Amino acid sequence: MGLLTQGSPLNWENTKKYADYIRSHGIIQFINIYNNLKDRQKDVLKWGDEVEYMLVELDDKDEKVQLVLNGDEVLDTLQGQGEKINPNHPTLWRPEYGSYMIEGTPGQPYGGTMSEFNTVESNMGKRRREASSVLNQNEILCTITSFPRLGCPGFTKPEYPPTPFESGASKSLFFPDEAINHHPRFSTLTRNIRHRRGEKVAINVPIFKDKCTPSPFVETFPEDDGESARAALPDHIYMDCMGFGMGNCCLQVTFQACSIDEARYLYDQLATFCPIVMALSAASPFYRGHVSDIDCRWGVISASVDDRTQEERGLKPLKNDKYRIFKSRYDSIDSYLSNCGNKYNDIDLTIDEDIYNQLLGAGIDKLLAQHIAHLFIRDPLCVYEEKLQQDDENESDHFENIQSTNWQTMRFKPPPPNSDIGWRVEFRPMEVQLTDFENAAYVVFVVLLTRVILSYKLDFLIPLSKVDENLKMAQKRNAVKDGMFYFRKDIFKGCNPGLDGTSSAQNGLETDGANEEYTLMSIDTIINGxxxxxxxxxxILNCYLENMEVDVDTRCTILNYLKLIKKRASGELMTMAKWMREFVAKHPEYKQDSVISDKINYDLFVKFDRIARGQEQCPELIGNPVNKVK
Structure with a gap:
């Protein structure tokens, strides 16, 4: 979860005093990194995945599920048994936002050989077994995107009441501060987002209207001082703090490119896939004990960290703030970085003009300069007193302070100073899946896409405004089957890097998709043709594999993964979100009122655990994959 520094975090008033100072030195640090490493070439193509896990207790007596708030202890144990005694340990463990969450990655990044695709699932299995082995009785490790009863009374173990009127971090009506990781970064982010915004965040998710769902669906909040009643919308599930977004789990992949130009090219090309893969991996239909009308967490997490003031959101005229900002700091990308993408940059980009001119003056090109100048319209959110004074030649914490709190679908990551790490891009939109097989399949699919893009010099670029429309579509219920997505028709033409980029991306763009370069397609068409x-x-991936030297076992593994993706896209297999909906709809205790009771939740997690452990087959979700030895 971004930059984890030890120290004494400042409150918002003091953070605000240093905002310009941190921005100024952050830009100097970036310029130094760029100038030192812009010509770096021939880095090895490396990559790695990140899987986030929830710690859960199954209470078989009361048939109830709770999130266990002992992530710190589990993390200490895992690190003590692993990396602290063996720097080459095959797994690494890190904290996450929730005190019921941990994050696991491979101990070392994967490299460029095809055979490494055959080790991804086994490493994920190793992580699952390793973490499960240190849990208490009745506790299980789950790869679930969104806990269905997050924010319901008694959802944590031990149970804590929310503290909306005390001087805590979130002041949530539903989410106790004890559910936030104890590292000072996390509570500081929560508190400072609220203070900067001037009010609690407001998350409103449309409720799924079942036969017996009240219409209109309107909740009352007995502990409310009036703020939540004003913020909550009819026919929506209301949530009020960062934990409802950052307390979800996801699956991410980071790639090291061979050069800065290759990283920029990959960043742009993969950005067009973010909505497609999001819809394919949809796994979060339930929020705060209710069935929602969306399948993905993205909009929830975006709203959960939206620190924009009313002026920045356009609700009041600009008076105290500098910019009208059109998106949360957790959202889709706002500009392509490569020359090929320049003509498709059709979104209004709010930038800090002074920073932009400073970057241009330092020799940084227009596209990269505007990207950084856009990120730096944001304030720092978590500043440590001990880290204010830095060596801008050899440190990058001020740059990372703002870079790491712009949580976008893709992240362009410069190398840390004085390291052997290259220019990287991070693919961030995926929902985590129930089993290691599924998570490995999605990771391998995305990594293979990067190989094909680079090998065949493919061009998937479309106007960025259309990518944004795709992202909205991707979150809708059953978007994988019912949604239509803008996608490029001819991906083999390749872009012309010589374009001056001055042509408008608006020229000849029809809103119905009847354009010579792109059109509306179903995900089945995009994935299967x-x-x-x-x-x-x-x-295309199969063609690529046929032309590569791949051992039989690895080829079989990859084809098994691609079969899952293919069948999810065609609808032959359900997405996780659809499967969860059907489980609840068929549960004997479900009253067709959009409510997920403790008993329904318990039975759902018993099923989750049996499937994840391989004790029960689930052909409608996973098919019948060839079992791998883990």
């Missing part, structure tokens, strides 16, 4: 429309990503 449709004659006369698009050849499909899976056939």
């Amino acid at each position: 449709q004659e006369g429309v698009f050849q499909g990503l899976i056939p």
